[in-house]
Amino acid sequence: MAIAPSRQPDHPPEHEPEQIHAEADSSPRAHETLKHDDAFVVVDTHGDIGAFGNHGDGFFFNDTRYLSRLELLIARRPPLLLGSTLDRKDLQLCSDLTNTDVYSNGSLWLHKDVVHVFRTTYVRDASLRQRLVLTNHSNIDLYLPVSVFFDCDFLDIFEVRGMRREKRGTVHRAVDSSDSVSFSYTGLDRIVRKTSVHIDPEPQSLRETSAFFRLHIPAKQSRRIYVTALAEGDRLSPPCSYIKGLHDAYLRLRRSELQATSIEVSHPDLNHVLKRSMADLRLLITETADGPYPYAGTPWYSTTFGRDALITALQVLWLDPSIARGVLRRLARFQASEHDAAADAQPGKILHEMRNGEMAALREIPFGLYYGSVDSTPLFVVLAGAYVAATDDKDFLREIWPAILRALEWINGPGDPDGDGFVEYARETEDGLSNQGWKDSHDSIFNKDGSLAEGPLALVEVQGYVYEAKIVAARMASMLGDDVLSRRLKAEAVDLQRKFEEKFWSPDIGMYALALDGRKNRVDVRSSNAGHVLSSGIASSDRASRVIKQMLDATFFSGWGIRTIATTEARYNPMSYHNGSIWPHDNAMIGAGFARYGKSEQLESVFNGLLDAALNMSQARLPELFCGFRRRAGRAPILYPVACSPQAWASGSMPYLLGSLLGIEIDGASRTVTLNSPHLPERAGEITVRNMRAGEGAADFVLRRENGAVKIDITKCSGGAKVVLA
Template sequence: MEIASPTTVSPADTVQDDAFYIPATGPTRLSRILKCGDSFAVLDSHGDIGATAGAPDGLFHADTRYLSRFELRIAGASPLLLGSNVRDDNTVLTVDLTNPDIYAGKTIALEKDTLHVVRTVFIWDGRAYHRFGLTNHADRPIGLEVSLLFANDFADLFEVRGFERKRRGTSRSDVVGDATVMLTYDGLDERQRRTTIAFDPAPTRLDKSRASFQLAFEAGQSRSIFAVVRCADPEDERPPVFYRALSQARRGLQRAASRATTIETSNQIFNEMICRAVSDLYMLVTDTPQGPYPYAGIPWYSTTFGRDGLITALQTLWLDPAIARGVLRRLAAFQAKTRDAESDAEPGKILHEMRGGELAALGEIPFGLYYGSVDSTPLFVLLAGLYAERTGDDETLKELWPAIDAGLQWIDGPGDPDRDGFTEYHRATERGLANQGWKDSHDAIFHADGHLADGPIALAEVQGYVYAAKLLIARGAARLGHIHLASRLQKEATELAERFEAAFWCPEIGTYALALDGKKTPLRVRTSNAGQVLFTGIARRDRALAVIDGLLRPPFFSGWGIRTVSTGERRYNPMSYHNGSIWPHDNSLIALGFARYGRKSAVEPVFTGLFDAASYMDLRRLPELFCGFQRRRGRGPTLYPVACAPQAWASAAPFLLLHASLGLEFDPEHRQIRLRDPQLPAFLDWVTLRNLRLGDASVDLKIRRHNTTVSVEILGTQGTLHVVVVYSGGPGSAETAGTSRPGPWG
């Protein structure tokens, strides 16, 4: 067996050049996630924080850790775990614990399983609420000490990820009264951050890192300990009591989720998967001044990300268009107005990400407001067009028009620096992201021989985004009276499609190139990027069908989903972040492309593979990504060690897969909801959609599968709308090859 020498990989190809690489330095373990607004918590199965060194445990707010340790001890020992569950709507973590055997010398003073502890944790309004309900199940009185150990490092989230700093601010811990501790950090950004921990009842003993309670129980007696950890500075200094705050937290999530169409099916496991997806989505959706915005994921991306928010909004547009409106309005509010190399900003460019921690404030990382994304701008224009066509809300389109126009000017101007008609990227400084498409890891864009591409780089799918964006917004422009602009955009889209075919199609590999490098050389690598090309409609039909066939063959399709890179490619690695793993959101967009080219039969294996994968996942939750190993009988998929879960666009993937299967289309002008060539996968006998909205009207539908066809039953309506089922003439005509392209969405 040949062993590769370290010199066979150049230093430029290693992660040492990627300052923002997320390291995996310890064993993968089960975490419990809670989030509300700009605050989230990562706890272990006991409900503890800080029990595992090097892990992203903590209570975080605005990209800063406000609590790095919060651990329960019973008579100085860690309790035994009985059970740990997050409520279905993600509001509350409930943990059942009991005491271990407690010794006095060599004698057991208290037998295990005597004290039952119910630990309840939730987050609301910048605070983490804790209740410890303790019950003595002995037939005699007992007395013992219960302690809570706490600490904080006020680490910036990037420090938690592994970013090393030469200097930090100063911290202190102060006992305030008999029941409160204040942890304070004076940052180098001249901002003071404080964590306040208030206990009820007052501890028997309280110091700077421990609260101890000497408790006496009669036989069968129950006691409660409450703790409130405040990590923000809300207006009210006196928080609501535990049960009132819990009620408010539940009602807040219920209000948000009530906008969405509800989904029920014949398959109980799929129902659990959908329930988890809805709960995760609306936990991640954060109320911002501009409207609801899906934060990208926990723990690393719980903030506004342009690309993630736009794609999540696209995936859920049929389900809850209010998300798309919030995303568009927020990104328009932060659209770049000036050129700034440090943040990769150029006029008209749409945000990549924003950060609120100390490192961003000091400029130690460039992500305070960072614009290093080549695809956020065309996706913004694309989503604006889709949103208006889904809802008929041309008033919002008018409001957004200055931002849309600025985005189009960026696409045709700074986004195409060499004026070759392709949108491309090249980071402005060495501190920015080297790769600025959705596959943004350092080694994701490469040639067939494995060497990394030099920029500027024009990604295949980005040209598709631009094509679809121009066609969609041309129709919006025509409705708003911009007739000449509409005609110009349509012409530009048509010309782009022809250039794209000439430059990107690689007959020797039977698919589209991953990208063009700075010398306009195609990167002849088989990747899932070609699959994303399909949902935009830019691909010629005959070539699209060839791409579909290739993506469903074993080098791409693992049985769980479509890999990001084919197994035969030089940099294929099923355990990598972008070079052979499986991303649920990527698969959902690819499946939508299959449907747009009439290959509904190809949607089913992708939908089924991801459903089967989720059935093995904790909480039926699809993670950000998982490994691309081939499916084996009797074994589940292999997890990726530092994947975010939940992740917004992974949570939204099942909704887009259902959309692709049913062929949902919305026509506000004619008040029609259409199902184009609807199908259901074999694991679903029926699907019921309730509160499927179009304007001020809604309908409840039941779709039943009958082998390869479906029937549609209208269960009820509110307001006036029409439901139309459209068949395109059968599988033969739908899959006929040719050089035509599908229209820009139905």
């Protein structure tokens, strides 16, 4: 055990550093992400930003980096990491650090492991908050040099990702007071963006990019330092204390948890994964003017995305319908109203992506309001139908009905330009996405020989979404008394189903083709896209069974999950983004289709694979995707290096699969929760569900296995709710 010297040498190693950078660290640091609404931080496990050349770190707000460096040095040296923990609610990163050996004038001035630093970090109300608790564990008083470095470059998030710009605006730095520094950036878009950094207590000296302390820490005592970075901050001090801000964050989270359905599983592994999934989802929820909205993922997709949010809201509809309401209202507000080729927009089309940074404002990228997704529009209608069925919220249906009608008009109009009944896409701008389904990388839609398919392209899964959209829209039209529209939509759905079976089934590959190309030829590639078809119900029972069988053979199922394409395909690469990797949300969509066709036992294999994958990953968190290598005994899944984690639709995947296994169907009008042929996974044990809502009613119940059958104990019903085991 290291012990401090009986007295310190008279001269510490540094009184006040001159822009010292930490000495090189031979090992890379792991990172965590914290978020609140439109602000998030990518911080390493020490609590630093931008240390050792980590150029992707930062404190971000509205697609701009408002802090590019935040680095702690003790006696000119980076502290050693003892350990770090992200709390179970994803609100706070806790880092335990200690000092290294420190020499001065050839003498040991401070033994290592004498000073413990407990460094905590959270994000709240467009501010980054840190608390440093430095404890002297020696038996002598210390006069400890402590430096905090900070800086801001105001890079657009696309610059942080690697895009180059010929010109940028100007950054200004100023010391405002003895404890406050400000940064401002005058952008080419003529917007002035500001960051203010506050230090408490007042440091011994403060410069534009550093604060220096010589802390007197008596033996066995502690001292605290607080650092706050405010985005768009003109305030002379933080809006509230560190403790109050954190307390308010926990209270808000607790209120949102109480409003939602809760699940408790007796098996600790599954319970841990489900709790992490819901904590990650809560982290990604942003309170917008339209209600709660799940941003797609951090760090690169922490903004409004259409497809991602629609699928996420579908995944957790049975747990929290308020998310679906927020998503629908926001996307209805930003629905395209006119044709804009530069944004791939047509009237009625639902948003793909929204960006708020300088590059979007200047149209250096097309994603300010960008509509280049072919599936967001039918999925908008699908989610609306599911939400209304579960809640019986007719007032909200009337509110968004005009947007639903415009979406249906797009489906039958610009979405089907040649009028053959299939929705297809072709980008209108070279700056837009070349592929506009969920597999939107440039090489994800290819022919059997590996050549890229030429469009316009009609994706297989999109036709399923359109079919389901027309079925649920017919039901909603009937609810509103428009029986003529209801009958027309039903007829269109029947006609689409017939054409789909004729055109998309490929005898050559024994499943539905990936797409139809611009010449209406089948793109005969075995893909997970065909699995999405099942969740819509468009597939015939016989062909659905054949698809399910293939999805579970060794060419698709790795042992951890279903790959995006089969290993036999020309562009298969387990390390690719879309051509052989494993995406949790993809598996969850496919799994919901398994359940729809009564294949719950087969679904359990997918469920167990993803559960095992999560348990082998940091924080038991499923990332955006991971590599599609075959599962081997004693080895964890291989990570995809730049996958977003957490990612909203990955977070919703395990709850969605569990709901599919349990056969949950919610009828808000009759306030009935039905469990259709529920399949309780062996690795679940007993499941306790509280506050499951059906319309104005709510129910608590417990599911368990008994003599090979699923039994239910209904413990509470209110508001006329009923729970039925069918």
